[in-house]
Amino acid sequence: MKILKDGKILILLISLVVSILLITFKGVSPGIDLSGGSVIVLKSEKPMNDEELTLTIDILGKRLNANGLSDVRIYPRGNDEIIVEIPKSADLERIEKILSKQGVFVAKIDNITAYTGKDVKSVEPPQQIPQGNDWAYGVPFELTLEGAKNFAKVAEGKAYHRVELYMDGKLISNPTLAEGLADGKPHPKQVITVGPYPPSKEEEDEAMAIYAALKSGSLPVKVNIEYVSSISPTLGKEFVKGALIAGLLAFIAVGVVVGIRYKKPKIILPILFTCASEILLILGFASLINWKIDLASIAGIIAAVGTGVDDQIVITDEALGGEKRLKKSIRRAFFIIFAAAGTTIAAMVPLFVMGVGMLKGFAITTIAGVLIGVFITRPAFARIIGYII
Structure with missing residues (x-):
């Protein structure tokens, strides 16, 4: 034709x-709204400029990807709100904990800063960790050479002192400094323990939130969950x-x-x-x-x-x-x-x-x-x- x-x-x-x-x-x-899921509205503590907004969305995306969530939408609303849409299969309680952390990480010995989140070179997913004759559950990570040297300097001669680990100003772990780590030599391999093994659901969520925050870096501005709606x-x-x-x-x-x-x-x-x-x-x-x-x-x-x-x-x-x-x-x-x-x-x-x-x-x-x-x-x-x- x-x-x-x-x-x-x-x-x-x-x-x-x-x-x-x-x-x-x-x-x-x-x-x-057609397949089911949740919408999380995040509110920043202060208005963000374009650079801060872009960086915050990028970091939040990396955190969710680190938890195996790629099917998410993150977009701004104004200059002080960010909308996160997650599918119905996601663990909402865990996601809320991950998103609510700014991720400012600091390690102190005798109130002296030994290293910060900027000194973290790489992070491993939460796992079973040997602890003396027992097992613990935590997040292994590696410091940069500069970070390891600073830790060695602060830790030298302070065996059995407490290493206080803070996330967003909250104490998340305070292990005793092992004698082998107080010899003044760089020890890049570190770990954050959240509890004994096997962990509870709350400890698993906390460990994943710490892992995601360390892996992605800290947010430029603190954000809080304003409200959550689910379909x-x-x-x-x-x-x-x-x-x-x-x-x-x-x-x-x-x-x-x-x-x-x-x-x-x-x-x-x-x-x-x-x-x-x-x-x-x-x-x-x-x-x-x-x-x-x-x-x-x-x-x-x-x-x-x-x-x-x-x-x-x-x-x-x-x-x-x-x-x-x-x-x-x-x-x-x-x-x-x-x-x-x-x-x-x-x-x-x-x-x-x-x-x-x-x-x-x-x-x-x-x-x-x-x-x-x-x-x-x-x-x-x-x-x-x-x-x-």
């Missing part, structure tokens, strides 16, 4: 195939069900309105096909960039498809009203479409750039939908209408 050899229609069909493959094999990740997987499924029903009803409503307006299946079906294509292309794009689809993103998809229907009606009316000068009519329609797309994108860009919470999801799906429509689906639809008329 001649219509299938048209370049713009081929681009649409190829894009659809790619999107379907991406959705099928890579999948589309749902946000926590159960059951509620998330209800949201998905509601979104699918709303989408289906919207699709049917569009079909009814367009059917009343044009009364010709050869015009109605291409409009509905283009609407469905735009949804698939947006979902394929989301899969490609690993963007999580949440309720705000779904709203953006609906908004983009809604503008798409408007544009298709403009194209159709122009084509029907100017059959003798079809190309000129369609060019006039695309002038209107590009102007509308420009204003929509201009309105969405600030929301995307500023990253204001869930509104970023709304902005990115709306922008993606508008661009996909302008460069892929609208040109293809115009060609289809041209062949029909």
Whole structure:
């Protein structure tokens, strides 16, 4: 068929195939409001500048990654709040403990600083550690050469004195200095014990929080947990069900309105096909960039498809009203479409750039939908209408 050899229609069909493959094999990740999870709101003790905000988000991300959590979203809200979204599978109690630590680490002997967190070269995950004739549970770490030398200087001749280890000003361990560590020689290998082995759940969480803080470094500003809200997987499924029903009803409503307006299946079906294509292309794009689809993103998809229907009606009316000068009519329609797309994108860009919470999801799906429509689906639809008329 001649219509299938048209370049713009081929681009649409190829894009659809790619999107379907991406959705099928890579999948589309749902946000926590659809899959279930928790939102933790962190409040800083003072407003942060851009550098502090970026560094804090980076450090928090490293801490969560150190605990095997890569499927998280961390983003700022204003200059004194940070939002952390974690999946339903995460240990919420442990995550709260990890996020609430600033991570300022200091070791003292007789109230003299022996080393700090800046002297820590590497950290090992919490593990079973020999302690005399028994076993303990703790976090092994290694000091830099400079840190080990300073420790040797402070510890020399102070065997059996207490080594007080502080995290954020709180004493977390105070082991007795072994005689072999008080000989004035550098001993880079150190350990923080949190309790006997096997550890309790609280001791495991504390050890993981210490490990994450030492591995990532201290936050530039102290943050506290302002509040935590959780969405159960059951509620998330209800949201998905509601979104699918709303989408289906919207699709049917569009079909009814367009059917009343044009009364010709050869015009109605291409409009509905283009609407469905735009949804698939947006979902394929989301899969490609690993963007999580949440309720705000779904709203953006609906908004983009809604503008798409408007544009298709403009194209159709122009084509029907100017059959003798079809190309000129369609060019006039695309002038209107590009102007509308420009204003929509201009309105969405600030929301995307500023990253204001869930509104970023709304902005990115709306922008993606508008661009996909302008460069892929609208040109293809115009060609289809041209062949029909």
